Amino acid sequence: MLGFAELPERIATLAAEHDQLAVVLLDAFGWAFVQRHADHPFLRRLEITQASSQFPSTTTAHLTTLYSGLPVTEHGLYEWRCYEPLVGDVIRPLRFALADSDDPLPITPQQLFPWPSMCAGATALQPAAIADTPYGSAALAGATILPFETIEAGAALLDRPGLTYLYWDAIDATGHRHGPSSEAFVRESLRALDALANVNTPLLVTADHGQIDVDKTDHLDRFWSDLPRHLTRPPAGSARDLFLHVDDPDLVIAELSERLGDRARVCRAEALFDHIGPRLQERLADVCVLPAPGRMVGVTAFPSPEHRFKGHHGGLTPEEVETWIGIQA
Numbered sequence: 001m002l003g004f005a006e007l008p009e010r011i012a013t014l015a016a017e018h019d020q021l022a023v024v025l026l027d028a029f030g031w032a033f034v035q036r037h038a039d040h041p042f043l044r045r046l047e048i049t050q051a052s053s054q055f056p057s058t059t060t061a062h063l064t065t066l067y068s069g070l071p072v073t074e075h076g077l078y079e080w081r082c083y084e085p086l087v088g089d090v091i092r093p094l095r096f097a098l099a100d101s102d103d104p105l106p107i108t109p110q111q112l113f114p115w116p117s118m119c120a121g122a123t124a125l126q127p128a129a130i131a132d133t134p135y136g137s138a139a140l141a142g143a144t145i146l147p148f149e150t151i152e153a154g155a156a157l158l159d160r161p162g163l164t165y166l167y168w169d170a171i172d173a174t175g176h177r178h179g180p181s182s183e184a185f186v187r188e189s190l191r192a193l194d195a196l197a198n199v200n201t202p203l204l205v206t207a208d209h210g211q212i213d214v215d216k217t218d219h220l221d222r223f224w225s226d227l228p229r230h231l232t233r234p235p236a237g238s239a240r241d242l243f244l245h246v247d248d249p250d251l252v253i254a255e256l257s258e259r260l261g262d263r264a265r266v267c268r269a270e271a272l273f274d275h276i277g278p279r280l281q282e283r284l285a286d287v288c289v290l291p292a293p294g295r296m297v298g299v300t301a302f303p304s305p306e307h308r309f310k311g312h313h314g315g316l317t318p319e320e321v322e323t324w325i326g327i328q329a
Contacts, residue, residue: 056237114138
């Protein structure tokens, strides 16, 4: 099965073969939702190939791969929250902020994203709310960035010469708020498909991951009250893949596994990757907690707005990791 990490090379090849190529990433519109809407005229005219997300099935990992051309095992920005050695703390890379603060990081965006952008020379269409961000200034360096307000307005800009890339985040945001089984999620998905049905240029469409419905949160320190004293840093990851920096990984794995039972899988974080490059090695936590379907996890001392989500991603279920690539010649 094609892996998402192979996508940048695929895009570069197609761009070299065409005077005009549009690339669209629909955040969270994974394979399950392609199947849900398989009879939509836009999807029916695409040549669709099933693909696999990287682990973790998270936007940070996949946007950084798309923009850098590197797999998550090499670029190391693996989750919404991860440890950054240049800062000495857990940060939110896409927000360019600490995990628990909106204050900007005491480093440059180029230090966080030190690679040439795969979007250099292209046009990058970005939702207006995120068109001018520190992360984007490095990740999209050399691109002409155009903001847009609605998916219809963005799709209308795809008919441009050269490579044009569009990122759309509203499907993911709707899923977090209402859940991927909701009517709101269906409406937002259909709105995007309807808008893209008007694009007649050579086109590649994909998604970084899917989503799964969630309705329960297990706070780990309520199962094992000693956990906080074993944490060496605030938790990283997210509520579907919580990464713990700890002083005794074997003890933490044994204690949490026994207490959580079938509520979650607890393991060494490094065991979830087939390779650990230097940048991932210095950022990766010791232990990962992967909740069962429908569940999230957290630590009470580190409250998170994620626990209000009705839909989430980051884990290893098929709903989260199975994605796709669609080609319109």
